[in-house]
Amino acid sequence: MPQITLPDNSKRSYDQPISIDEVARDIGSGLAKATVAGKINGKLVDASETITEDCKLQIVTIEDNEGLEIVRHSCAHLFAHALKQIYPDAQMAIGPVIKDGFYYDIKLERSLTDEDLKKIEARMKKLAKTKYDVVREVVSKKKAIDTFKKRNEPYKVNLAEEIPENEIIALYHHEEYIDMCRGPHVTNMRHLKAFKL
Secondary structure (H helix, E strand, O other), X not given: OOEEEOOOOXXXXXXXXXXXXXXXXXXXXXXXXXXXXXXXXXXXXXOOOEEOOOEEEEEEEOOOHHHHHHHHHHHHHHHHHHHXXXXXXXXXXXXXXXXXEEOOOEEOOOOOOHHHHHHHHHHHHHHHHOOXXXXXXXXXXXXXXXXXXXXOOHHHHHHHHHOOOOOOEEEEEEOOEEXXXXXXXXXXXXXXXXXXX
């Protein structure tokens, strides 16, 4: 039965494990809509993270610096999802956040043109409008490697092989697209409304 202490020192008790999203909903619908992640005892995690014991919780929204960074990072995954739908043979490497946005290293048999970027951006907008859920799955190193071998993603295989055995490996499922990342990420595409390639 977790007791959750919020930043204003108010406490909320629950008789079963509860996700950060559910706590936000319990506080109010406006906060629930704005929640992109949370901090459990200072550690930044996905909003889908389940709280099983007493903790301090800070709910992170897009208005927070960390929230904006999470949205940008999730945009990188959305870019990869859209790109793979249009160019299924593209091989994905990494997609980090930078000061004012994000980028994604890819291998494609040709250079992307301005027209390609417009097409990818349009697909990103179409995907975001579906408001699909992003599902985090913690897997073994072997499963991560096998997953990316089957998907012909050699750069992801190399990244997975370099992860220490004791480190948590998370796969993020974006419908048919799967990426590997430390996270956190938005739990639903409804948060990704404004982006430009």
